[in-house]
Amino acid sequence: MPELRFDDRVAVVTGAGRGLGRAYARMLAERGANVVVNDSGGALSGDGVDAAPANDVVREIKSAGGEAAACTESVATPTGGAAIIAAALERYGRLDILIHNAGIVRSSPLQQMSHEDFDAVLDVHLRGAFHVVRPAFPHMCASGYGRIVLTSSIGGLYGNHGVANYAAAKAGVIGLSNVVALEGSAHNVKCNVIVPAAETRMAQGRDTSGYPPWGPELVAPAVGWLAHESCSISGEMLIAIAGRIARAVVAETPGVYRDSWSVETVSEQIDAIRDASVPVIFPVLPNAHADHIAYSFRMTGREIREGAPHG
Ligand code: NAD
Numbered sequence: 306m307p308e309l310r311f312d313d314r315v316a317v318v319t320g321a322g323r324g325l326g327r328a329y330a331r332m333l334a335e336r337g338a339n340v341v342v343n344d345s346g347g348a349l350s351g352d353g354v355d356a357a358p359a360n361d362v363v364r365e366i367k368s369a370g371g372e373a374a375a376c377t378e379s380v381a382t383p384t385g386g387a388a389i390i391a392a393a394l395e396r397y398g399r400l401d402i403l404i405h406n407a408g409i410v411r412s413s414p415l416q417q418m419s420h421e422d423f424d425a426v427l428d429v430h431l432r433g434a435f436h437v438v439r440p441a442f443p444h445m446c447a448s449g450y451g452r453i454v455l456t457s458s459i460g461g462l463y464g465n466h467g468v469a470n471y472a473a474a475k476a477g478v479i480g481l482s483n484v485v486a487l488e489g490s491a492h493n494v495k496c497n498v499i500v501p502a503a504e505t506r507m508a509q510g511r512d513t514s515g516y517p518p519w520g521p522e523l524v525a526p527a528v529g530w531l532a533h534e535s536c537s538i539s540g541e542m543l544i545a546i547a548g549r550i551a552r553a554v555v556a557e558t559p560g561v562y563r564d565s566w567s568v569e570t571v572s573e574q575i576d577a578i579r580d581a582s583v584p585v586i587f588p589v590l591p592n593a594h595a596d597h598i599a600y601s602f603r604m605t606g607r608e609i610r611e612g613a614p615h616g
Contacts, residue, residue: 312337315397319343320407322358324505328521334371341393345379351409380407381428386436402532403441404454405434412467423470430474451494452532455482483589486540495539497531502546519547540589556584562604
């Protein structure tokens with residue numbers, strides 16, 4: 306296969322001053338993209354600002370012969386998000402790729418989690434995604450091309466102890482991505498979610514001595530394909546961890562239909578209701594929403610009218 310390149314493409318990568326984002330930015334630039342390296346550079350908690358991480362990555366890219374520009378605005382505010390997208394448009398005149406990767410961590414058990422820590426994490430991961438998608442999306446639709454990658458997490462799919470804020474934000478990103486995929490489909494704007502895991506400062510404090518190699522370079526190719534013109538999927542989730550690349554899906558059990566239920570019949574049928582041996586998957590595109598409703602209504606055995614209700 307010929308090398309999949311990004312010549313003349315313009316990419317924004319948020320949180321690209323360190324860790325996974327740095328690997329994505331370097332990979333895109335190596336393959337010809339002009340990259341806006343966005344990073345506000347603060348601590349893992351999100352406190353503070355530091356221009357050095359973004360500037361360092363731009364320097365690395367340029368010394369390897371690539372093209373990049375630093376942007377130290379924060380994704381956590383609407384004005385910051387707008388400035389990040391404006392930086393790409395002003396500097397390079399277009400925007401083809403948006404990878405929202407910036408992230409912070411503020412862990413504490415749910416019984417102690419402050420509203421401030423809950424909000425701060427949502428501001429970067431979830432609202433931050435909206436803050437950059439919102440100004441980028443109209444440009445991509447108008448130009449008839451766009452590749453967007455949003456970042457979820459194992460915590461977003463399954464939760465974890467002490468990360469109620471992070472898990473809620475990372476699950477929310479999936480909902481946002483699905484709508485971007487749906488509304489972008491008529492404009493060749495594709496949006497997918499990466500569920501990464503890699504050795505970065507986010508792993509600090511965890512005993513990873515028994516882990517296999519799990520560097521960011523094992524995640525970057527999956528993100529690169531999602532960001533490439535040849536990406537054939539939208540509204541999907543790819544997992545990348547320690548060399549394993551896989552697809553995550555939302556699955557339903559076929560379920561049980563009755564024309565009336567009581568608490569007792571739910572109790573009697575719960576094993577059959579929960580039986581996931583034949584999972585049912587509704588791909589977001591073209592229309593999982595309608596497919597879910599139609600599948601459910603078909604179980605009634607009645608004729609289905611056009612114009613299913615919204616839910
Ligand atoms: P990292 O801390 O190395 O990098 C995150 C970068 O985001 C930092 O350089 C930070 O300065 C930047 N950032 C934070 N707040 C910002 C803001 N408001 N505006 C702009 N930049 C900001 O962490 P990482 O592991 O590379 O994480 C990258 C993404 O991958 C995050 O979204 C994270 O939640 C996700 N993720 C990582 C793992 C993992 O195992 N490392 C697992 C699941 C998900």
